[in-house]
Amino acid sequence: MSSVREQLRVxxxxxxxxxxMLGESLGALFVxxxxxxxxxxxxxxxxxxxxxxxxxxxxxxxxxxxxxxxLDTEGVTIEMPNGVTTSADKDDVDELLSGLLGRRVHLTDRxxxxxxxxxxxxxxxxxxxVDVEVDAPLLELAQATxxxxxxxxxxxxxxxxxxxxxxxxxxxxxxxxxVIATPPRYRAYDExxxxxxxxxxxGTTLRVLGxxxxxxxxxxxxxxxxxxPHALRSPAADNRVDAFGFGVxxxxxxxxxxxxxxxxxxxxxxxxx
Numbered sequence: 001m002s003s004v005r006e007q008l009r010v011x012x013x014x015x016x017x018x019x020x021m022l023g024e025s026l027g028a029l030f031v032x033x034x035x036x037x038x039x040x041x042x043x044x045x046x047x048x049x050x051x052x053x054x055x056x057x058x059x060x061x062x063x064x065x066x067x068x069x070x071l072d073t074e075g076v077t078i079e080m081p082n083g084v085t086t087s088a089d090k091d092d093v094d095e096l097l098s099g100l101l102g103r104r105v106h107l108t109d110r111x112x113x114x115x116x117x118x119x120x121x122x123x124x125x126x127x128x129x130v131d132v133e134v135d136a137p138l139l140e141l142a143q144a145t146x147x148x149x150x151x152x153x154x155x156x157x158x159x160x161x162x163x164x165x166x167x168x169x170x171x172x173x174x175x176x177x178x179v180i181a182t183p184p185r186y187r188a189y190d191e192x193x194x195x196x197x198x199x200x201x202x203g204t205t206l207r208v209l210g211x212x213x214x215x216x217x218x219x220x221x222x223x224x225x226x227x228x229p230h231a232l233r234s235p236a237a238d239n240r241v242d243a244f245g246f247g248v249x250x251x252x253x254x255x256x257x258x259x260x261x262x263x264x265x266x267x268x269x270x271x272x273x
Contacts, residue, residue: 015036122135
């Protein structure tokens, strides 16, 4: 297996400047203990509940996945589904997003203490529909991420092409920072077995924390991509594993922390220690 693992390379790199919005692909990505530079640095706060808006609660927030956010030296630009653009520092940004979502929200780059999201039970959503109220336990954000970003748990998320091919779904549905290209006949869900290992990727060292539990987000519309129930049902059938003490859950991909910061480039080789 070690000789095969030496063939792993970075297929693509991604960041998502606003939580639950579509992001951007990059040729290079600087990462440190806080995660990828510019990744999930903004989020919407629901005025009624004080919770962070996440498409994990599809009933309320799935329209966020029809918006896109990009980051440059001028700041974060947001494109709405109707093509209207605004930016994170514009006076009208809260009004525009509140109108789209039908709830009053505030865009912020300050993560509240004990920031919480609702994680609707994904299999109940698939069975009953996106507009039906289902069990939605609260999840504290960024428990393994220092700093102020709005990651779900850990600083970085990666998934292999072998896993994506097994599921038959597009990478963007899983919102990874790294898509890792694997050689032919590489085993799907092999990310499970990486837990605890160190990876050298470009100028960085990353530690594998464990499998990524999947929510309903991959099944939802993403920009021009249609609904895709198999994006959850496939890992639910093939890869239920214990994940971070949350229980035995459908998983695909893996979470990572940054041990040595640096820049990752597309096509960088990935080696295991």
